[in-house]
Amino acid sequence: xxxxxxxxxxxxxxxxxxxxxxxxxxxxxxxxxxxxxxxxxxxxxxxxxxxxxxxxxxxxxxxxxxxxxxxxxxxx
Numbered sequence: 229x230x231x232x233x234x235x236x237x238x239x240x241x242x243x244x245x246x247x248x249x250x251x252x253x254x255x256x257x258x259x260x261x262x263x264x265x266x267x268x269x270x271x272x273x274x275x276x277x278x279x280x281x282x283x284x285x286x287x288x289x290x291x292x293x294x295x296x297x298x299x300x301x302x303x304x
Contacts, residue, residue, distance in 0.1 A: 231258050234302055235281035235293055266290045273304055 232239050241257040260279045265272050268290050275297075277285070285293045294304050 230276065231261055232276070233259060233261060233278040233281050234275050234297055235277055235284065237300065238278045238280070268294060268304070275304075 238259045240259065243255060243257070244252040245255045246252055261276055262279060262282065263274055264277050264282060265274050266285070267273075273294075281293075297304050
């Protein structure tokens, strides 16, 4: 599954683990992506959202959130 939020566009961050002996290994910080269903225009839509985006939808509503997703070029 893609680790990208459909509303905010949040993606994994990349970096390095540094051990006590200073050996460096690659790692990534994945966003907390959840699949959430919403009722929109008489149908159910499934969205891959970060937990921050779920709180944003609770605040602004699904209609405004879908408008933002479509403005970014996403399909809903």
